[in-house]
Amino acid sequence: MAKGKITFNEDQCKGCGLCVTACPVKIVEMNEKKINSRGYHPAHVSEPDKCTGCANCAIMCPDVVITVYREAKKD
Amino acid sequence: MAKGKITFNEDQCKGCGLCVTACPVKIVEMNEKKINSRGYHPAHVSEPDKCTGCANCAIMCPDVVITVYREAKKD
Amino acid sequence: MADHRFIISGFGGQGVMSMGMILAYAGMLEGKEVTWLPSYGPEMRGGTANCHVIISDKPISSPIVSKATSVVAMNLPSLTKFQDSLEDGGSIFINASLINIKPDRKNIKDYYISANDIAMQLQNSKIANMVMLGAIIKETGVVRIETVEKVLEKMFQGEKAKLIPVNKEALKKGEVLQN
Amino acid sequence: MADHRFIISGFGGQGVMSMGMILAYAGMLEGKEVTWLPSYGPEMRGGTANCHVIISDKPISSPIVSKATSVVAMNLPSLTKFQDSLEDGGSIFINASLINIKPDRKNIKDYYISANDIAMQLQNSKIANMVMLGAIIKETGVVRIETVEKVLEKMFQGEKAKLIPVNKEALKKGEVLQN
Amino acid sequence: MAKVLMKGNEAFGAAAIKAGCKYFFGYPITPQNEIPEYMSRELPKIGGCFLQAESEIAAINMVYGASGAGVRVMTSSSSPGIALKQEGISYIASCELPCVIINVSRGGPGLGGIQPSQSDYFQNTRGGGNGDYRTPVYAPANLQEVIDMTMDAFDVADQYRIPVIISADGMIGQMMEPIEFKERTGRSLPSKEWAATGTNEEREPNSINSLYIVHEDLEKHNWKLDAKHKLIEENEVQYEMYQMKDAEFVVVAYGTTSRIVKSAIMDMKKEGLNVGLIRPKTLWPYPYKAFDEIPKSTKGILTVEMSTGQMIDDVKIGNNGRFPIHFLGSPGGSVPSPEMIAEKIKNILGGEKK
Amino acid sequence: MAKVLMKGNEAFGAAAIKAGCKYFFGYPITPQNEIPEYMSRELPKIGGCFLQAESEIAAINMVYGASGAGVRVMTSSSSPGIALKQEGISYIASCELPCVIINVSRGGPGLGGIQPSQSDYFQNTRGGGNGDYRTPVYAPANLQEVIDMTMDAFDVADQYRIPVIISADGMIGQMMEPIEFKERTGRSLPSKEWAATGTNEEREPNSINSLYIVHEDLEKHNWKLDAKHKLIEENEVQYEMYQMKDAEFVVVAYGTTSRIVKSAIMDMKKEGLNVGLIRPKTLWPYPYKAFDEIPKSTKGILTVEMSTGQMIDDVKIGNNGRFPIHFLGSPGGSVPSPEMIAEKIKNILGGEKK
Amino acid sequence: MKTIFEKTKGLTAKPFHYCPGCTHGIIHRITMEAIEELGMLGKAVGVAPVGCAVFAYEYFNCDSYEAAHGRAPAVATGVKRVHPDSLVFTYQGDGDLAAIGTGEIVQAAHRGEKITTIFVNNAIYGMTGGQMAPTTLIGQKATTAPYGRDEAHAGKPILVSEMMATIPGSAYIERVAVNTPANIRKAKKAIKKAFEIQRDGKGFSMIEVLSTCPTNWGLTPEDSLKWLEENLMPYYKLGVYKTPEGGANNG
Amino acid sequence: MKTIFEKTKGLTAKPFHYCPGCTHGIIHRITMEAIEELGMLGKAVGVAPVGCAVFAYEYFNCDSYEAAHGRAPAVATGVKRVHPDSLVFTYQGDGDLAAIGTGEIVQAAHRGEKITTIFVNNAIYGMTGGQMAPTTLIGQKATTAPYGRDEAHAGKPILVSEMMATIPGSAYIERVAVNTPANIRKAKKAIKKAFEIQRDGKGFSMIEVLSTCPTNWGLTPEDSLKWLEENLMPYYKLGVYKTPEGGANNG
Numbered sequence A, B: 001m002a003k004g005k006i007t008f009n010e011d012q013c014k015g016c017g018l019c020v021t022a023c024p025v026k027i028v029e030m031n032e033k034k035i036n037s038r039g040y041h042p043a044h045v046s047e048p049d050k051c052t053g054c055a056n057c058a059i060m061c062p063d064v065v066i067t068v069y070r071e072a073k074k075d
Numbered sequence C, D: 001m002a003d004h005r006f007i008i009s010g011f012g013g014q015g016v017m018s019m020g021m022i023l024a025y026a027g028m029l030e031g032k033e034v035t036w037l038p039s040y041g042p043e044m045r046g047g048t049a050n051c052h053v054i055i056s057d058k059p060i061s062s063p064i065v066s067k068a069t070s071v072v073a074m075n076l077p078s079l080t081k082f083q084d085s086l087e088d089g090g091s092i093f094i095n096a097s098l099i100n101i102k103p104d105r106k107n108i109k110d111y112y113i114s115a116n117d118i119a120m121q122l123q124n125s126k127i128a129n130m131v132m133l134g135a136i137i138k139e140t141g142v143v144r145i146e147t148v149e150k151v152l153e154k155m156f157q158g159e160k161a162k163l164i165p166v167n168k169e170a171l172k173k174g175e176v177l178q179n
Numbered sequence E, F: 001m002a003k004v005l006m007k008g009n010e011a012f013g014a015a016a017i018k019a020g021c022k023y024f025f026g027y028p029i030t031p032q033n034e035i036p037e038y039m040s041r042e043l044p045k046i047g048g049c050f051l052q053a054e055s056e057i058a059a060i061n062m063v064y065g066a067s068g069a070g071v072r073v074m075t076s077s078s079s080p081g082i083a084l085k086q087e088g089i090s091y092i093a094s095c096e097l098p099c100v101i102i103n104v105s106r107g108g109p110g111l112g113g114i115q116p117s118q119s120d121y122f123q124n125t126r127g128g129g130n131g132d133y134r135t136p137v138y139a140p141a142n143l144q145e146v147i148d149m150t151m152d153a154f155d156v157a158d159q160y161r162i163p164v165i166i167s168a169d170g171m172i173g174q175m176m177e178p179i180e181f182k183e184r185t186g187r188s189l190p191s192k193e194w195a196a197t198g199t200n201e202e203r204e205p206n207s208i209n210s211l212y213i214v215h216e217d218l219e220k221h222n223w224k225l226d227a228k229h230k231l232i233e234e235n236e237v238q239y240e241m242y243q244m245k246d247a248e249f250v251v252v253a254y255g256t257t258s259r260i261v262k263s264a265i266m267d268m269k270k271e272g273l274n275v276g277l278i279r280p281k282t283l284w285p286y287p288y289k290a291f292d293e294i295p296k297s298t299k300g301i302l303t304v305e306m307s308t309g310q311m312i313d314d315v316k317i318g319n320n321g322r323f324p325i326h327f328l329g330s331p332g333g334s335v336p337s338p339e340m341i342a343e344k345i346k347n348i349l350g351g352e353k354k
Numbered sequence G, H: 001m002k003t004i005f006e007k008t009k010g011l012t013a014k015p016f017h018y019c020p021g022c023t024h025g026i027i028h029r030i031t032m033e034a035i036e037e038l039g040m041l042g043k044a045v046g047v048a049p050v051g052c053a054v055f056a057y058e059y060f061n062c063d064s065y066e067a068a069h070g071r072a073p074a075v076a077t078g079v080k081r082v083h084p085d086s087l088v089f090t091y092q093g094d095g096d097l098a099a100i101g102t103g104e105i106v107q108a109a110h111r112g113e114k115i116t117t118i119f120v121n122n123a124i125y126g127m128t129g130g131q132m133a134p135t136t137l138i139g140q141k142a143t144t145a146p147y148g149r150d151e152a153h154a155g156k157p158i159l160v161s162e163m164m165a166t167i168p169g170s171a172y173i174e175r176v177a178v179n180t181p182a183n184i185r186k187a188k189k190a191i192k193k194a195f196e197i198q199r200d201g202k203g204f205s206m207i208e209v210l211s212t213c214p215t216n217w218g219l220t221p222e223d224s225l226k227w228l229e230e231n232l233m234p235y236y237k238l239g240v241y242k243t244p245e246g247g248a249n250n251g
C-alpha cells in the first residue's frame, strides 16, 4: 500500500506542470487527454501506489489544487 | 611683521563668532561697541601683528566675510 | 455591404489580434475607413483575447462593435461570449478544430472551419488564424484576397519573408469553406 | 476710541509677539472683539518680527492693520518700516533704549520709552516689552491695567508664577511716560 | 464655556480633538505648522497618536489606513502639499472613507510664497485627483467658524463616508481670535461595520478597496457615489447672505476675503451705497441657489478672490446669465483692502466695463 | 505621405518624435503603456533618451529638469498617475516651462478600472495642482487628431512656455486607425535663452524657479501668467460645429464620446430629427463662444460625457442661462452607444424633465 | 489516512487569477498558512499592492486593504497605529516596493513600524505587461528595455534586502525563494518568523521572496523556476540580512 | 602680501540669508570653490532644494533650478540626460533628501545617475521651524517631537550614507562635517572628489555633510559646533562609505 495519497481539485488546475517537477518519485503527470472547465490539461497521478505523501507536489502548486493524505505515523 | 593679514567685509558680518573660535592665536574677537548696518556686532582683529595667515577664521566664516593675505612663501 | 463590423476572439496566442490588424490594414489599402480595437486588461491573462474591427465606406464613429456583422470564434469561450453580439443575418465563423458545438442563435449564417487541423496539415500550428482569415474574406468579401497578400508582404520583411508562402497557402486553404 | 489698531514690531526675541497677545487677551477679557496676527515666514529669520492687534467694540473684518492707531517700534528697523503705517493723529511708541532718532512723520504723537534701560533697572532684560506695554496702556487706554495683570496671572502659572511680580512692576514703570 | 484666545492653526487641532479625533498624520509646511505641532503636543496626552509622515503622500495614505480602521483621523497641509495628496484623496473618496483634510493655503503656483491665498479653489473643489468624486469643502471666515466647521466636518465625513476638506488660508491659520466651544447637537451617525479592524474570526472579512475591474461594476459604483454627491448638494449647502435686501450691487467672496468685503460694505453704506454679500461657507456643495435670492434691483456682481479668478466659474454657473459679473483678484499672498474693493465697485457703478 | 495604420498610443509617440521631441520620462500604467514602450524602442535610434522613472512624480520632475535645459520633452500617464504629477505640473507652469503631458484616462476614482473614461476632465482642465495656473488641454477624437494635436501641442508649449495636456482615453490609446503625417506650417517660436544649459561662462546664470517670497513679486508673477492665459484663451480655442444649422437640439461632447454622438446624430437625421454637435477640441481654453452660435431654434442642450458630469460646468458657463441643459453620463469605463444617446434626446424632446 | 496538506483557512475559496505557474500563488499560500498557524487570522490585516497581486484582498481570508501603488507601508502604518495589537502586513511587488514605493518602505523601516512586508521580487512589472523593474537584471529584456537592461543607461539592479538591513529601525530582513519545495519550506519559516517578530513588538520585518513571472519572462513555468535559480539567485543572494539582535548571516 | 583666501567666483555677490552661524554658508562656499577649482563653473548646473537652502539658486554663480521638495535628484536627472557633459549637482537638506525625497535619491543612485549630491544633515527641519527630521537624534527635542524623539514611537535615526552605499549604482559616498577648519578642509576635498567622479563618468556621488542649525537647536553658533561634535558625530560616523573601486573605509 502507498504511504501517501493525493487528490486534485481538478477544475482549479491551470496545467502549469510545477507539481510534476516537484514529485521525487515522478508519478505526477499532465493529463493531455483531458481539458478542464478552465480549458487546461489538468495534472493527475500516474502510479498512485508509489506516492510517499511527501507533499512536495502540493507545496509547489501555485493554485492550491492538491490535497495530501498520509498514513498516520509518529512525527 | 605679521605673516598674515585679514580684512572683513564688515557689513556682511552676522556676529556669529565662529571666526573667533577658529583662530589658533586667539586674535579675533567681537566688537561689542559697534553695530553694523544689519544690526550685528561685527568681528574684528585685536592684535593684527600676531596673524599667521592660516585662514582658519575665513574657512570657518559662514558668510564669507573674511579675506586673508599672507607673505609670499614657497609652497 | 458598405459596413463590416467584426468581433474576432480566441485564446491569447491564437493570433486573433493580428487577424484583425491584417483585415484593417487591407481595408485601408483599399481606401476604406478602418478601425481596430483590442480588448485589454487583466482578462487577457490566460483568458480570451478579442478585437473589434470595422471596415466601412463612411467615416467610423465608434470603434466599438456592439452589433457585429461577423463574429469569429477561435475557441469555445469566444463562441459563448460573443454569439449574442451578432446582428440578425450576420455570419459566425467557428473554429471547428476546437469547438464542437453550434451557436444557439437563430437568423445567422454559421460557418465551420477546422482551422487548426488545416494548419497542422500545412505543418505550422501558428497559422490557424490565416486559415480562418481566408474563410472570412471569401465569405464576407470585405477585402480582396490579393490585398491581404500585399499586407502579408509588407508585414513579413527581411528574416521573416520566408513565412510569406505558408501564410498565403493557409489563406488559400481557408477560402475552401466547410459548411 | 472704539477701535484700536496696533502694529508692534521689533527683533525676534524682544517679546513683541507676546506683547500683542497680552493686549488681545486683555481686550477679550473686557468683552471686546480682538484679533492678533503675526508676521510669519523667512523674514523673521534674524530680521524683524511684528504683529497686528485690533481691539474693537464692533466685529473686526480684517485682522490686517493697514492704518494703525498705534505703532510700537522696539528697534530701529521697526521704526523705519512702520512709521508710515500710522494714521494721522496716531501714536508711535519708540524704544528709546535702542532708537536714537525721531520719526519723519507729522501729525502724530510720539512717545519715547527707554524700555531696555528700565528693564535693566529691574534686573531683568527680558521685560522691556512689559515696560513698553505699560506705556501703551497708559497712553491709549485700550484696556485697563488691572485686566493686563489678570492676564499675567493666567499666563504665568505653576513654576512661572514667580515671574508675576517683576512683570507687574515693569508694567507700572512703563506707565510713567518719558515724553 | 468661556471664550479662549487661540491661534487659527491650533484651533483646528483643538476642534478636532474635541470632535473625537485621536489620530493625526501630517508633514510640515508653512503656514500650517502649528497644526501638527499642536497635535504632537496634545495627542499623546489623550492616548492618541500623532505621527509625522515622511511626506504628504505617506500622510494621506496613513489617513487612508487609519480611517479604514474605523477611527476619526485628520491631516493638514498647504497648497503644494495638498497637490501631492490628490491621488490619496481620490482613493479615500472612492473607498468612501471619512476623514478631514485641512488646506491652509498659500500663494502659488509651484513653490509660490507663504502668504495667504485663495488660489487653491479649483484644487479644493474640483478634485485634482482622478475620477468622479467630490469632497465637501468648508471655508471658515473666522476662528469661531474654524472650530464649528472642523467639528461639523468630522460629522459630515462620518455621515456620508466622505473625505472633507477645510479650506483656510495663511491668515486664518496664523491669526488669533477668541473662540468658544459651544454645545453641539450631534447628528446621528452610522456605525462603522465596514472597518478593517481584524475579523476576530467573528465575521466575514472586510476589505477597503477602490478597484472595480469589471466596468459595469465601476459604473454602478460611480452612480452610487454620484447619488451621494446629490444628497450632499441637497442637504449640506451653507452660505451667508449679508446686507442683501435692496442691494444695488452684490459681492461674492468667502473666507478671509469675505471679512474684508464686509468692511468695505460698511464703509460704502456710510456713503449711502447699498452693497450685499453672498458668502459661501461651503465651496462644494456651492450655494448656487443663493443667486436666486439676489434682488432685481442689483446692477451687477463682483467676485472678490485672493487669486486671479477661480470661484468666478461657480459664480457664473450660479448667476446663469442674470447679472453682469465682474472680478477683483488679489493673488500671490496680497490681501485686498476694503478701500480697493469699494473703489472697484464705485468704478463699476460709474460705468467701468466688465 | 502615405497613410499608415497605427495604434493610438504609438501615434502619440510617433508624432512627438516627428515634432522633434527626443526626451521622454515616464512610468508604466495601463492603458498607455505602449507610449513608453514605443519611446524606449525608438528614441535610442535617434540619439534621444527614454528613461523609465521610478514613479510619476520622478517622471514629471525629470521633465521639469529636461525642459528647463531647453529641449522638447514629453511624459504620459493615466488618471491616478496624473494625479501624482499635479505638484510637478504646477511647478512647471509657474516656471513657464514648455512640455507635453498625455493623459490616457481610465475609470476612477482611486484605482478604479482600466477601461476608457472621461472622468479626468476636472483634473485636466482645473489643475489639481496648487495656485493660479492653467494648461492648454487638447482632446483628440481620432488618431489623425492624435498626430496633429500632439505636434501642435509642442508648438503651443514652446510659444507660450506652458505645459500642455493631451486628454485621451483608453479607447483612443488602444485603437488603430490610419493616420498620415501632413505638411505643417510651423509657428515662429521664441528661442530659449532662459534655459539652464550651463553658462559656459559666457553669460549671466539662468535660474528656473517658482519661488517668490515677497508677495508683491508673486502677485506680479501671477498677473503675468494670467495675461498669458488670456492670450491663449483668445488665440487657441479650437472646436468643431457639426450639423449645427437649424439644429432643434444640441449635444456637447468631446473625444471618443463625440464620435459616438455623431453616429447618433446621423441615425436621428434619418428619422428626421435635426441634432447638432458642439465638439470642444480644446478643453481649455474652452470654446464658450461656440454657444453664441447655437441657433434660436434649439430646444435644449445635452452634455454627453463618460463621467458622472464634469464638463457640464463649462457647458453651463458657456450657455449662460440660454437653453435648458441636460446630461447623459456613462462613467466607469462604460462607453455610451449611439442608441442610448438618441433615446435620451428623444425622451427630452418628448418631455422628460431635465 | 490523515490529511497532511490542504488549503489553509487563511485563504478564501476564490481561485487565484494568476497566470499558470506564477509563484505569486505559492507566496499567498505560505503567507496565510503562517498566519493561520500563529492563530492570528482574526487579528490580521493585509494590505495588497498595485501589481499582479492587486486582488490579494479577495484571497486573504482576513480584513484587508487595496493600497495605492507603492503606498502599502503607509497604509499599514495607519492601521497599525490605530490597532497596535493587529498583525498588519503588506504584500508588494518589486515595481510597487522598489520603484514608486521606495520612500514608503524605507521610512516604515526607519520608524521601526511594527508591520511585516512580503516583498515579491520577480524582476519585472508583471501586471502592466513586462516593463523594466529596478530589479530587472542587466541584459534582461523588458518591454521598456527592448534591447535588454543596459547598466550604463539604467544602472545595476537594486538590492533591496541589503539596503533595508542598513536601516536602524528594521528588525528582521531575509531573502528567500520559492523555486523548490525545500526553498518554499524555508520561505514559509522566514515569513512566520517575521510575523512573530511583529507580534512580539520587535520592529519592522521584511521577507524578500524571489518569484517567477512566466508570462513576461516568456518562459514556461518550469523553465521560469530554472531561470530564477540560474539568474536571480546568483545576484540576489538568499539569506538572513538582519535580525533583531543586530546580527545577520548572509546566505 | 598675496591674497590667499577670498570669496570664490563660484558664489554671487548676494549675501546669504542664513541665520548667524548657520553652517549652510560654509557648505555653499566649499561646494562652489570646488567647482571653480575644477574650472567647471560654466558647465555646472545646481539644483536647490526646498529647505533653508531654497534660495541657493541666488548664490550659486552658475545655472540653477529650484526643485520641488525632495525632487532635486529627479530634476538633476532630467538635466543630466539632456546635457551629459554638464556638472549637475543637487544641494539638499535632511528633510528634503531623507524624508520626502527618499525615493528620488535612492533611485538616482540606483540608476547610477552621473550627478553629485551635497546632503546637508542638520538633524532638523530648519526652514519650517524645527520639526523632527528622520535624522533627529533619540531624545532630541523638535517642534513635532516636543517631548524629545522617542525610539519606540518614531524609530532610530536613519543612516543615509550607510544606506546609499549598499546601492550598486552609487560610486562615491562620504560623510564629512564642517565643525572645524580641519574638517571643513576635508569636506571640501570630498566634495571635489565627488565632482571629479561625476566628471569622469564613474557614477553617482553623494557627500553627506553634518551641519548646524543654531536657531532650531536653540544654541549659540559656537555651542552648535560643540553639539554637532558631541552628539551628531558619534552617531553619524565620518568616513568614506563607498568608492568607485567598491572599497570603502568607514572612519
Ligand SMILES: Cc1ncc(C[n+]2csc(CCOP(=O)(O)OP(=O)(O)O)c2C)c(N)n1
Binding pocket: F027, F028, F029, F030, F056, F080, F081, F084, G049, G050, G051, G052, G053, G069, G092, G093, G094, G095, G096, G097, G120, G122, G124, G125, G126, G127, G128, G133, G213
Ligand atoms: C500611481 C500608479 N502608477 C502606475 C500604476 C500602474 N501599475 C500597476 S501595477 C504596476 C507594476 C507592477 O509591478 P510589480 O509591483 O513588480 O508587481 P507584479 O505585477 O510584478 O507582481 C504598475 C506600474 C498604477 N496603477 N498606479
Ligand SMILES: Cc1ncc(C[n+]2csc(CCOP(=O)(O)OP(=O)(O)O)c2C)c(N)n1
Binding pocket: E027, E028, E029, E030, E056, E080, E081, E084, H049, H050, H051, H052, H053, H069, H092, H093, H094, H095, H096, H097, H120, H122, H124, H125, H126, H127, H128, H133, H213
Ligand atoms: C511638498 C512640500 N512639502 C513641504 C514643504 C515645506 N517644507 C519646506 S522646507 C521643509 C523641510 C526643510 O528641512 P531640511 O530639508 O532638513 O532643510 P533645512 O531647512 O534643515 O536646511 C519643508 C517640510 C514644501 N515646501 N513642499
Ligand code: SF4
Binding pocket: A004, A005, A006, A022, A023, A024, A025, A026, A027, A028, A045, A050, A051, A052, A053, A054, A055, A056, A057, A058, A068
Ligand atoms: S505527495 Fe510526494 S510522492 Fe506523492 S505525488 Fe506528491 S510529490 Fe509525489
Ligand code: SF4
Binding pocket: A008, A012, A013, A014, A015, A016, A017, A018, A019, A020, A042, A043, A060, A061, A062, A063, A064, A065, A066, G021
Ligand atoms: S502545480 Fe497545481 S496548477 Fe500546476 S499543474 Fe500541478 S496541480 Fe495543476
Ligand code: SF4
Binding pocket: B004, B005, B006, B022, B023, B024, B025, B026, B027, B028, B045, B050, B051, B052, B053, B054, B055, B056, B057, B058, B068
Ligand atoms: S588668518 Fe589665522 S591667525 Fe589670522 S586671524 Fe585668521 S585664524 Fe587668526
Ligand code: SF4
Binding pocket: B008, B012, B013, B014, B015, B016, B017, B018, B019, B020, B042, B043, B060, B061, B062, B063, B064, B065, B066, H021
Ligand atoms: S564668522 Fe564671519 S559672520 Fe561670523 S562673526 Fe566671524 S566674520 Fe562675522
Ligand code: SF4
Binding pocket: C045, G017, G018, G019, G021, G022, G023, G024, G052, G122, G126, G127, G212, G213, G214, G215, G216
Ligand atoms: S504576469 Fe507574471 S507575475 Fe503577473 S500573474 Fe502572470 S506570471 Fe504572475
Ligand code: SF4
Binding pocket: D045, H017, H018, H019, H021, H022, H023, H024, H052, H122, H126, H127, H212, H213, H214, H215, H216
Ligand atoms: S533655521 Fe537653521 S538651518 Fe535654517 S538658516 Fe537658520 S540656522 Fe541655518
Ligand SMILES: [Mg+2]
Binding pocket: G093, G094, G095, G120, G121, G122, G123, G124, G125, G126, G133
Ligand atoms: Mg514584479
Ligand SMILES: [Mg+2]
Binding pocket: H093, H094, H095, H120, H121, H122, H123, H124, H125, H126, H133
Ligand atoms: Mg535639515
